[in-house]
Amino acid sequence: MSQSLDRRNFAKVGAFAALGWASRETAAGIPADTTACPKVIDLRPYQLMCILCRIGEGEDIGDARLAEILAAVREDPKVPLRLRCHADSVYQYQDPGSAGDSPEGELFNAKRDLDILQKLGLVPGDARPAIDLFQRLLANISTAKNVCGYETFTAETWRGCSRAQSGYYEKGHALGISAVIPPRSKEEKAAYKTTSVAEIAEAKTLRIRPHHLMCMSCFYGGRIDNLAPIQEDNLFEAIDAIQKKPDIPITLIRGTCMICPPCSHYDSKTGLCLGGRSMALRDQKKDLDVLQKLGLKYGDTLPAKNLLEQLYAKIPSTRDICGWGDGKERAPEWSVCGDPDGRKEYGKARIARLGLKG
Numbered sequence: 001m002s003q004s005l006d007r008r009n010f011a012k013v014g015a016f017a018a019l020g021w022a023s024r025e026t027a028a029g030i031p032a033d034t035t036a037c038p039k040v041i042d043l044r045p046y047q048l049m050c051i052l053c054r055i056g057e058g059e060d061i062g063d064a065r066l067a068e069i070l071a072a073v074r075e076d077p078k079v080p081l082r083l084r085c086h087a088d089s090v091y092q093y094q095d096p097g098s099a100g101d102s103p104e105g106e107l108f109n110a111k112r113d114l115d116i117l118q119k120l121g122l123v124p125g126d127a128r129p130a131i132d133l134f135q136r137l138l139a140n141i142s143t144a145k146n147v148c149g150y151e152t153f154t155a156e157t158w159r160g161c162s163r164a165q166s167g168y169y170e171k172g173h174a175l176g177i178s179a180v181i182p183p184r185s186k187e188e189k190a191a192y193k194t195t196s197v198a199e200i201a202e203a204k205t206l207r208i209r210p211h212h213l214m215c216m217s218c219f220y221g222g223r224i225d226n227l228a229p230i231q232e233d234n235l236f237e238a239i240d241a242i243q244k245k246p247d248i249p250i251t252l253i254r255g256t257c258m259i260c261p262p263c264s265h266y267d268s269k270t271g272l273c274l275g276g277r278s279m280a281l282r283d284q285k286k287d288l289d290v291l292q293k294l295g296l297k298y299g300d301t302l303p304a305k306n307l308l309e310q311l312y313a314k315i316p317s318t319r320d321i322c323g324w325g326d327g328k329e330r331a332p333e334w335s336v337c338g339d340p341d342g343r344k345e346y347g348k349a350r351i352a353r354l355g356l357k358g
């Protein structure tokens with residue numbers, strides 16, 4: 001779904017219909033907006049830091065190119081940003097030339113960009129959704145000192161940026177991701193919570209993404225004695241619906257599902273998950289891994305109790321799905337959720353059969 005959804009329309013047509021989930025099913029589970037490919041924005045690694053530095057300064061961004069990039073990121077936090085810089089030899093293919101150099105000189109520009117890429121664990125030409133890239137910057141570079149400039153410089157060539165010692169970057173860093181990309185409002189999340197909870201309570205069929213059956217289990221196992229709804233998602237409500245009606249059909253769907261609408265990571269404009277460090281990518285793999293282990297596909301519908309029996313028989317541990325089978329994290333995008341050896345909460349829910357009677 002590409003158009004935004006105002007609250008009046010949302011309330012009128014209901015969360016799931018409004019978000020196009022019915023049409024997703026008829027389109028073999030492929031959300032319409034996955035075909036819309038945003039244009040890649042090329043930028044220099046130092047410009048990523050400069051944006052944070054300007055935000056820290058607290059005034060207008062000033063620089064037209066930086067302002068343009070930030071506006072595009074705020075408009076669409078998933079817009080791909082590609083980091084291009086001076087690189088010799090095998091990465092020369094992506095060298096953008098010196099037009100984007102800051103006044104500190106070509107040599108300094110080349111080193112600063114490579115310093116930044118090295119700290120980010122990336123290489124020239126790497127592209128990521130903007131939200132991921134800024135989160136990666138925040139996680140890996142907390143200061144501009146010794147990156148954008150040096151307290152004592154060894155030669156004029158290495159004087160660096162005059163703002164490097166100003167503390168602006170550090171202030172921008174302290175403000176965090178919400179200063180770059182404003183978060184979803186509490187009011188919108190609360191409205192989506194109310195509407196989506198009502199949809200679950202009235203649903204004849206639940207629409208759940210495959211690995212969320214496991215997340216429901218982790219949620220249940222962590223709160224067996226104190227199971228209660230939370231504002232941030234609908235895991236409780238989905239469990240409650242199944243406990244009340246163990247044979248309620250569940251359709252396994254692609255992408256975000258009935259559990260997602262109140263979540264901070266849920267993008268109400270697109271219906272996509274914008275969770276950090278490529279959460280959507282990890283979640284897609286987890287969904288496919290669950291389907292493969294269960295011998296099912298998107299669009300399959302089974303009674304909840306039957307589906308859970310299969311889940312617990314064929315997937316004894318979160319290590320098999322959320323720990324990628326071997327518990328190894330090979331990149332930030334492929335982080336492991338919880339204990340790499342398997343979350344004990346899932347084990348508890350598996351033993352308790354998610355609290356289903358009989």
Ligand code: SF4
Pocket residue numbers: 211214215216218219318322337338343346
């Ligand atoms: S370990 Fe897996 S199933 Fe459990 S909460 Fe994390 S992503 Fe969900």
Ligand code: SF4
Pocket residue numbers: 233256257259260263264265266272273274275279283
């Ligand atoms: S993090 Fe993403 S997949 Fe998980 S509940 Fe939130 S929107 Fe849904």
